Amino acid sequence: MERTQNMTKKDETLAQKVLVFGRIVCKYKVPQEFVDDINQKYEDALENTNLLTSHGKNLAGRLDSELNILPIIQTSRIFKFITQCMSDYINTCVEHGTVSPGPHNLDILSCWMNDMKPGEYNPVHTHNENLGYSANLYLKIPEFINDVTEPHKFKDGRITFIGPDARGCESYMPEPGDFYVFQADHMHCVYPFKTKDPNAIRRSMPINFIINNSVRGEEIKNV
Ligand SMILES: [Fe+2]
DSSP states (O other): OEEEOOOOSOOTTTOSEEEESSSEEEEEEOOHHHHHHHHHHHHHHHHHOSOOOBOGGGOOOBOSEEEEOHHHHTTSTHHHHHHHHHHHHHHHHHHTTSSOOOOOOEEEEEEEEEEEOTTOBEEEEOSGGGOSEEEEEEEEOOOBOOOOSSOOSSOBTSEEEEOTTSSOEEEEOOOTTEEEEEETTSOEEEBOOOBSSTTOOEEEEEEEEEEOOEETTEEOOOO
16 A cells, blocks of 8 residues: 655646546546656566566456556656646545545555457446545557447447446547546446457556545544
8 A cells, every 4th residue: 555645735737637527537647758667667577577466356347467566656757646646636626525625645555457458348337346536547559440330429448437327428538648537436437449450458557546544543633
């Protein structure tokens, strides 16, 4: 478990987009150098170590490769940036009145890599038994084949958020560096995709985190 420090001041420039449709979703852009760095560290660990263990038994995805990456991100260059985004998200929730004012401590509970191959999918699901918050960083997106002949509502390979009443949904085409933060109970899914290259990978890195303002059961008083 990794704790981020108290962060109270909202960074006005951080969030690229705040989408509110019943629930708050913030989209951030992670610099490409951090994306390259974490991709490299993950691939090195895959190739040269047995550090990475499967997180798949805890997850909904119909994927072969879902590896726990928490030990790697904590020492990576990306870590500070993504925790700032997560704090900014909580501050956005405070602004919208869904979280009481902080400062708040955030605990990262889990972080893993989804290497999704053509034809694999992630069914409609929520995270962490609907408790806390989640994020997803896109690290590799192959070129999808779009062979639909009609304007379908459901989009291959996109992140699709489902509205609280389960009637509407919104799909977003991910790009490397896109970092979405949302409530853990916000239903979402990824429909399968097709690519020209059968070995192409759609790589994303989900995170589950919570607000935890206590140490060994004692609430931290804000003074
Ligand atoms: Fe998910």
